[in-house]
Amino acid sequence: MSDRKRSSRRNRRPPVRHSIKVREVSATAERATATPQPESMPRMPAFEPVMFGMLAKVSVELVPLYTALAVVHDDMSGAHANACVPICHQLAGALAHLGFDAEVMTACAQVGDRDRQDVTYADIGVWDRPPIVRPDGTTDGHVVLWANSFRRLVDPTIAQAPMLMEAARTDVQFTLPTILPVASREQLLSMPTISTAKGPYLITWMLLPDWNEALMPALFGDIGEAMPYATLALAYECLHVMRALGEERTDLRQLHNRYPRLGDLLAGRRQLPELPSEPPAAFVRIRRAARGTG
Incomplete structure (x- = not known):
């Protein structure tokens, strides 16, 4: 459904056009009371679908999760970067169709240079109050995915952090989702924060599931209308990829x-x-807005 041309990639696999993109900005980009303009929204750099290569190496029990993430990661190329709410809900819904348990959690992430104490850390989301959803559906919040069936915490859109976004323009590895093993949901929620390194950067998350309800309005309107189709389409694409694999x-x-x-x-x-056979009109509108095609 996208009008992007990927002739070099079509020879390797059928094009994927099923993930939702919406305009969203983090607290570091604009204050919660502001309304962002579409032309000002940051975009991911165009990149090759490198995550599909992981499917040949990842442990077999993780293949379904990595497959869903690979499909979504592929479709993020060149699209608006800040789409954590619809992407995480789409992943959770698609995994549910395939028989897996996953939960979207409100969170705040902090990214900084781990070797330089003088560098200011960038916040993705808010940690000192519940996030706000604006009338146009954009938000200053952030969400991640707890994939309970796989015991993995996933942040599929962490590349929206300014430092990672800049690094991703020269190294596609910085576009990849962050995937962390955690023994259980109870252990995850018992930790004040959870951190990992990504190249020279340190990323720290604070999970805030008590604020999930504050982000529910982001799933109204076009997003809410499009989500059932988007989750099912992603589930179909995952089956297609796994059968080929x-x-x-x-x-x-x-x-x-x-x-x-x-x-x-x-x-x-x-x-x-x-x-x-045809996607709903809301899905088409979201795709066009995400790609800047009308």
């Missing part, structure tokens, strides 16, 4: 026993709900 990785047969619902879907013994 199964021709290269014979160990993917383990998925049938490890994840019965997914195994039935991959084998055709069970079917996803039928995907409409």
Whole structure:
């Protein structure tokens, strides 16, 4: 559905056009009372879909999660960077279609240079008050994904941090989602913060699930209308990618026993709900706005 041209990539896999993008800014970009203009929204650099290469190496039990993330990461190329709310909800919904449990959590992330104490850290989201959703659906908040079935905390849009965005223009690795193993949801929520290094940068998250309700208005309007189609379309694309991957990785047969619902879907013994032949108008409007095509 996007009008972007990816001729060099179409030879490797069918084009993916299913993730939602909306305009969103972090607290570091504008104050909560301001209304951002579309032309001022930062965009991800154009990049090759490097995350698909991880699917040949990642542990078999993580293949479904990495597949969903790879599809979404591919579609983020050149799009508006700040779309954490719809992307995380789309991922959670698609994983649910495939038989997995995932939860969207409000959070605040802080990114800085780990070797320079004089560098100011950038906040993504807000930590001192509940986030605000503006009338146009944009927000000063941030969300991440707790993929409970895989015991992984995922931030698929951390590259929106200014330092990482700048680094991503010369190194595609900085566009990748951050994926952290955590033993359980209870352990995750018992930690005041959770941190990791990404190249020379230190990223620290504070999880704020008590503020989830404050971000629900971001799922109204076009986003709410488009989300059922977007989640289902992503689930279909994940099955397509995993079936193709199964021709290269014979160990993917383990998925049938490890994840019965997914195994039935991959084998055709069970079917996803039928995907409409045409996306809803709200989905098309979001795609056009994200790509700056009207």
